[in-house]
Amino acid sequence: MRFAGDSGxxxxxxxxxFTDATAVLGNDLATLPDFPAEIRAPAGTIPGVSAFQIHxxxxxxxxxxxxxxxxxxxxxxxxxxxxAALPRGATIIVNEDAFTRRNLEKAGYAESPLDDDTLxxxxxxxxxxxxxxxxxxxxxxxxxxxxxxxxxNLFALGLLSWLYDRPTDVTERWIEGxxxxxxxxxxxxxxxxxAGWSFGETTELLDVQYKILPATDVxxxxxxxxxxxTATALGLLAGSVRARLPLLLASYPITPASELLHELSKHERxxxxxxxxxxxxAAAGVALGAAFGGHLGITSTSGPGMDLKSExxxxxxxxxxxxxxxDVQRAGPSTGLPTKTEQSDLLMAMYGRxxxxxxxxxxxxxxxxxxxxxxEAVQIAIERRTPVILLxxxxxxxxxxxxxxxxxxxxPEIDPGFASAPPEGESFLPYARDERGVRPWAxxxxxxxxxxxxxxxxxxxxxxxxxxxxxxxxMTRVRAAKVSNIAADLPPxxxxxxxGDADVLVLGWxxxxxxxxxxxxxxxxxxxxxxxxxxxxxxxxxxxxxxVLRGYDKVLVPEMNTGQLVKLLRAEFLxxxxxxxxxxxxxxxxxxxxxxxxxxxxxxAEVPA
Amino acid sequence: MSATLHVNGNxxxxxxxxxxADFQSDQETRWCPGCGDYAILNAVQTLMPDLGVPTEKTVFxxxxxxxxxxxxxxxxxxMHSIHGRATTIATGLATTREDLSIWVVSGDGDALSIxxxxxxxxxxxxxxVKILLFNNQIYGLTKGQASPTSERGKxxxxxPFGSQDRPFNPIALALGAEASFVARTxxxxxxxxxxVLRQAAEHKGASLVEIYQNCPIFNDGAFFNLTEKDTKVAAxxxxxxxxxxxxxxxxxxxxxxxxDDGGLxxxxxxxxxxxLIVHDQHREDPSLAFALARLADGPTEPTPIGIFRQVQRPVxxxxxxENPGRAVGDVGALDQLLHAGDxxxxx
Numbered sequence: 001m002r003f004a005g006d007s008g009x010x011x012x013x014x015x016x017x018f019t020d021a022t023a024v025l026g027n028d029l030a031t032l033p034d035f036p037a038e039i040r041a042p043a044g045t046i047p048g049v050s051a052f053q054i055h056x057x058x059x060x061x062x063x064x065x066x067x068x069x070x071x072x073x074x075x076x077x078x079x080x081x082x083x084a085a086l087p088r089g090a091t092i093i094v095n096e097d098a099f100t101r102r103n104l105e106k107a108g109y110a111e112s113p114l115d116d117d118t119l120x121x122x123x124x125x126x127x128x129x130x131x132x133x134x135x136x137x138x139x140x141x142x143x144x145x146x147x148x149x150x151x152x153n154l155f156a157l158g159l160l161s162w163l164y165d166r167p168t169d170v171t172e173r174w175i176e177g178x179x180x181x182x183x184x185x186x187x188x189x190x191x192x193x194x195a196g197w198s199f200g201e202t203t204e205l206l207d208v209q210y211k212i213l214p215a216t217d218v219x220x221x222x223x224x225x226x227x228x229x230t231a232t233a234l235g236l237l238a239g240s241v242r243a244r245l246p247l248l249l250a251s252y253p254i255t256p257a258s259e260l261l262h263e264l265s266k267h268e269r270x271x272x273x274x275x276x277x278x279x280x281x282a283a284a285g286v287a288l289g290a291a292f293g294g295h296l297g298i299t300s301t302s303g304p305g306m307d308l309k310s311e312x313x314x315x316x317x318x319x320x321x322x323x324x325x326x327d328v329q330r331a332g333p334s335t336g337l338p339t340k341t342e343q344s345d346l347l348m349a350m351y352g353r354x355x356x357x358x359x360x361x362x363x364x365x366x367x368x369x370x371x372x373x374x375x376e377a378v379q380i381a382i383e384r385r386t387p388v389i390l391l392x393x394x395x396x397x398x399x400x401x402x403x404x405x406x407x408x409x410x411x412p413e414i415d416p417g418f419a420s421a422p423p424e425g426e427s428f429l430p431y432a433r434d435e436r437g438v439r440p441w442a443x444x445x446x447x448x449x450x451x452x453x454x455x456x457x458x459x460x461x462x463x464x465x466x467x468x469x470x471x472x473x474x475m476t477r478v479r480a481a482k483v484s485n486i487a488a489d490l491p492p493x494x495x496x497x498x499x500g501d502a503d504v505l506v507l508g509w510x511x512x513x514x515x516x517x518x519x520x521x522x523x524x525x526x527x528x529x530x531x532x533x534x535x536x537x538x539x540x541x542x543x544x545x546x547x548v549l550r551g552y553d554k555v556l557v558p559e560m561n562t563g564q565l566v567k568l569l570r571a572e573f574l575x576x577x578x579x580x581x582x583x584x585x586x587x588x589x590x591x592x593x594x595x596x597x598x599x600x601x602x603x604x605a606e607v608p609a
Numbered sequence: 610m611s612a613t614l615h616v617n618g619n620x621x622x623x624x625x626x627x628x629x630a631d632f633q634s635d636q637e638t639r640w641c642p643g644c645g646d647y648a649i650l651n652a653v654q655t656l657m658p659d660l661g662v663p664t665e666k667t668v669f670x671x672x673x674x675x676x677x678x679x680x681x682x683x684x685x686x687x688m689h690s691i692h693g694r695a696t697t698i699a700t701g702l703a704t705t706r707e708d709l710s711i712w713v714v715s716g717d718g719d720a721l722s723i724x725x726x727x728x729x730x731x732x733x734x735x736x737x738v739k740i741l742l743f744n745n746q747i748y749g750l751t752k753g754q755a756s757p758t759s760e761r762g763k764x765x766x767x768x769p770f771g772s773q774d775r776p777f778n779p780i781a782l783a784l785g786a787e788a789s790f791v792a793r794t795x796x797x798x799x800x801x802x803x804x805v806l807r808q809a810a811e812h813k814g815a816s817l818v819e820i821y822q823n824c825p826i827f828n829d830g831a832f833f834n835l836t837e838k839d840t841k842v843a844a845x846x847x848x849x850x851x852x853x854x855x856x857x858x859x860x861x862x863x864x865x866x867x868x869d870d871g872g873l874x875x876x877x878x879x880x881x882x883x884x885l886i887v888h889d890q891h892r893e894d895p896s897l898a899f900a901l902a903r904l905a906d907g908p909t910e911p912t913p914i915g916i917f918r919q920v921q922r923p924v925x926x927x928x929x930x931e932n933p934g935r936a937v938g939d940v941g942a943l944d945q946l947l948h949a950g951d952x953x954x955x956x
Binding site for chain 2: 278
């Protein structure tokens, strides 16, 4: 189901409320907000269209869905922008009041599509939402026509809530809380929501109501709805709490990463400090300064911000201090498509620093999984004294799903293991290493541990400046080994191959998890065999991954880039993995993956010459 | 701060009075012979025991350039960071560790060119760090290119036909950012430098100290007008709080006065006593300090040294640290947060 309207129409809000009601009902779900980069593109035009898609069901949901079965179009531009995505037979509910001559022109319609055969393949319901909303608030004290008109998104929400039998109390409670200090707006929104619901119930315009039962095949536990941003914030916070280190997030506003700054800045009570720095570089520096001071230093950004932070990340790596860099990937290069998703920073995370500069990289798989990935990024950073890059993306950040809240026992304690003063007569060695290659962390304040660190190459052990050629070679290898050693403590790559006899493996990473699972399910539903695995640790990769890759005749690597993981795998393991790439700024669709997988299954095996 | 010597726990229970030697690391200093940096290092190491902050609570963060090596020579905590970014790292440290005494050592290229943005924002925020800006009006470590404080027309390796760009006046820049402590001193005036550094150390908030520092290799003598015996009396305008601003030899004493057009002018002190400006470093409005900073276009002219401005204003991070109820490691609060909003249970 997709809500689409002008970016001022409140479609994201309507979608978000529908999602909450759906989650509380116990349906499984996935969502995809799709909004323009402009804050307010000209009203009524196609660039100004904002949409929110939600996919929900009684069974487990893996993606926000390829094509919506129901479209709510609040104006002609919203209809035009979304029509191509609709499957034949889909239901379209339009706000008839918005189909004026002027709005039709803005959307580029010469004739109203409601009057010609443009929509002949669809079931169309014409609802005068604006006038019904206005009428609903007539007589309410203090409600002007402006307040009334603005509430039409709540009318649409009410209508759709009836259509899908969503509980109304969740939304009504939300309206009451949101507008507690604005009685007129509260009254107008409640009236609009209830009017939408009643309209569905009383008219025969919509002759069908859907009932979707709570999902049944899900793990037991307490659930809530989260989007990737909230889950990332909670995961970082959980890491801070379990390490007993105060969290400092330094960030510079950038889409779509800003939301993480907003989210974490709410939690000062848990020891969080946030700094909105003067630029991306400063944000990285502030986080590193906090890490030097013995706190959990985190910086977050998207796309171009990563370019700017590279030098500081290199310094953190050289200093061997813990730091977490959250990269909410977006379509690039340069400004690219700020509000659209892509997985194109993988190679940059791997190699985007001068010198041989490897560091651990994790990639979150679903909105809820951002929690676990963020927690683990904190854990690795602190325990291994290294900057860690956490890759999420715009899709994960904004999409939401039901999330099983972990119990505290599931979250291990993280030991910062601060250095203590050396025995009398011995000097402190800031670059002495334990068996994992990890050096001591000695924040200022402890007598006897005064030491200097810096970006210049250091002598192993003492940390003093060293230009010795053999020492540099040694230190380069030591730093790399420290990162590759982490693989020994990672779980092996799990492969889902029910019969154990598939010839084709689909291997992905990051936010394509749901789409790939859904694509694989479709292939299996056709009676074909296919194995599936998903990489969370990009660097180091799980230690068994080479074995897994060589265990299949063919390997498909779908990515939302031009083939970045596939390059790594081919280079590292000499396996002829096949890329499947999508670079439209939109998530992968299950249907296109189904097709790609089937094509590879049916392709004749290549015979080596 | 009194001359009381402070004690330092050295980890084995014994305690001793801090001395200069406690602040000297075992690393060999490697600046060029005759470099002004030696005098600054010496003055800082000598001052440190008087400040009452033990070595383990003192941190030097430096950027890149000759001044960047400073951190290695102090037996305190230290970080030699990257070009221009020392202020950002110091900001992160100061935000999280208000128990520390944090110093940034930077140069004219590091602080005013590549790190210019960070400098003005650290001053704007009033981050509690002491920023020492070693100004030698040249790039030294990269071997002699024009810097943002090089005078117009200066011939360097990167400006063979003379520098075209107008230089920054670091004091005016800092005052423009409304820094709460702004001072200038000289590498060759140990007493003046020590006193300015002491006041910078005691200031609550960001302090910026510009130190005119001789580079004997690439810009030798740039400040000799101000530092050498035969010229300095006529060239140094010593700002002293509460005193009329006068300078020059007794027999030809001059002073700074308000001109008829509202600006400042240099006049003979004799006969103009009533017009002379009395220096008030605590003046809230930085305009007069700015005008003083603009008296000289460069060190070849009579130039003010001393503390231009020292005012109290809210310090970065102080509000957050006063906020009660911050609980690190509170699993109960975390659990509550995880369960925030609508939840449902599946058996």
